[in-house]
Amino acid sequence: MTDVDARYALWHGIGHPVTVEEHAGALPMPDGSVLVAIEAATVCGSDLHTALGHRAGPTPSVLGHEQVGHVVAIAPGSVPTTVAGVPVALGDRVVWSVAASCGTCDRCRAGLPQKCRSLRKYGHEASTADWLLNGGFATHCVLLPGTAIAVVPEHLPAVVAAPAACATATVAAALDAVDRPLAGARVLVTGAGMLGVTAVAMAVAAGATVVVSDPNARRRALAVCFGADAAVSPGEPVTAVDVAIELSGYPDAVETAVDSLDVGGTAVLVGAVSSSRPVSLDPERIVRGLLRIVGVHNYAPRHLATAVDFLASTDLPFADLVEPAVGLEGVDHAVVTPPSAGYLRRAVVPSSMLVG
Ligand SMILES: [Zn+2]
Numbered sequence: 001m002t003d004v005d006a007r008y009a010l011w012h013g014i015g016h017p018v019t020v021e022e023h024a025g026a027l028p029m030p031d032g033s034v035l036v037a038i039e040a041a042t043v044c045g046s047d048l049h050t051a052l053g054h055r056a057g058p059t060p061s062v063l064g065h066e067q068v069g070h071v072v073a074i075a076p077g078s079v080p081t082t083v084a085g086v087p088v089a090l091g092d093r094v095v096w097s098v099a100a101s102c103g104t105c106d107r108c109r110a111g112l113p114q115k116c117r118s119l120r121k122y123g124h125e126a127s128t129a130d131w132l133l134n135g136g137f138a139t140h141c142v143l144l145p146g147t148a149i150a151v152v153p154e155h156l157p158a159v160v161a162a163p164a165a166c167a168t169a170t171v172a173a174a175l176d177a178v179d180r181p182l183a184g185a186r187v188l189v190t191g192a193g194m195l196g197v198t199a200v201a202m203a204v205a206a207g208a209t210v211v212v213s214d215p216n217a218r219r220r221a222l223a224v225c226f227g228a229d230a231a232v233s234p235g236e237p238v239t240a241v242d243v244a245i246e247l248s249g250y251p252d253a254v255e256t257a258v259d260s261l262d263v264g265g266t267a268v269l270v271g272a273v274s275s276s277r278p279v280s281l282d283p284e285r286i287v288r289g290l291l292r293i294v295g296v297h298n299y300a301p302r303h304l305a306t307a308v309d310f311l312a313s314t315d316l317p318f319a320d321l322v323e324p325a326v327g328l329e330g331v332d333h334a335v336v337t338p339p340s341a342g343y344l345r346r347a348v349v350p351s352s353m354l355v356g
Pocket residue numbers: 044045046047065166167
């Protein structure tokens with residue numbers, strides 16, 4: 001138990017207003033868990049999917065899984081280590097994985113911790129007395145054992161660091177799924193939202209030449225600002241790419257990604273996280289072209305480390321992609337409203353005060 005005064009935005013299901021709740025006093029903390037005071041959170045597209053009813057979500061729950069904050073308490077028991085292998089310490093500024101995994105089941109041992117048999121996901125589970133603060137839109141979050149935790153340098157703006165926990169780390173996983181060097185590769189990125197613009201920046205940083213495809217002219221312009229060599233509308237032909245990173249989820253874009261590949265190319269599918277029509281594939285082309293099609297969902301701990309390292313080292317204006325932040329009272333609007341034109345993320349900055 002740790003005493004804490006916390007506030008949190010509680011989602012009650014589609015069509016119901018998000019309420020701001022308060023907790024004062026003892027908070028259950030399992031052995032080896034960590035309490036973080038959240039500086040800022042960003043609203044991921046999947047928060048919008050949940051709040052708009054595109055997928056089922058338990059209620060009531062604290063949404064949000066992209067956030068950064070400082071460690072303010074560590075429960076008794078084994079002290080967790082960061083992805084760098086260092087014990088977590090009070091005062092550390094951290095981001096953490098979208099889920100906690102057991103580390104011992106067959107999937108964890110196979111290198112797929114994001115598919116752990118006993119996965120616990122932040123921002124996706126009911127808020128209960130046992131695990132009350134389990135999402136990003138709150139002053140505090142309890143990190144369970146088995147959560148990947150990465151230390152974030154203090155110089156990094158909070159709204160730049162927060163997306164590391166989902167968008168940036170997922171892009172790192174997508175690029176890691178390509179089994180050839182990105183240096184010198186020709187890469188197609190379909191979808192220029194937060195993940196797409198991040199994919200452009202990370203692929204260019206790795207030495208690739210990138211063409212981006214998106215129906216929105218403003219987003220295409222952003223992708224060019226972040227290093228894309230060219231930006232096209234869906235339907236404009238792109239040919240002979242070595243790598244296609246599909247982030248939009250649209251079946252047409254999935255087909256474009258595969259159709260655009262050169263011999264030996266790899267298509268990494270990331271965006272299709274809700275049901276869609278089946279896509280058509282030409283198996284002869286896949287065989288004769290020695291093509292690879294890979295699915296990537298969430299990421300492994302090393303990708304969180306890659307994400308933080310990338311954001312800490314880039315000079316690109318990632319802060320400009322995030323709208324001015326709202327407080328917890330603004331979560332009700334923020335989780336059902338896509339970012340305004342010219343932005344790719346909304347942000348939430350809760351105030352926090354730890355007692356005891
Ligand atoms: Zn997300």
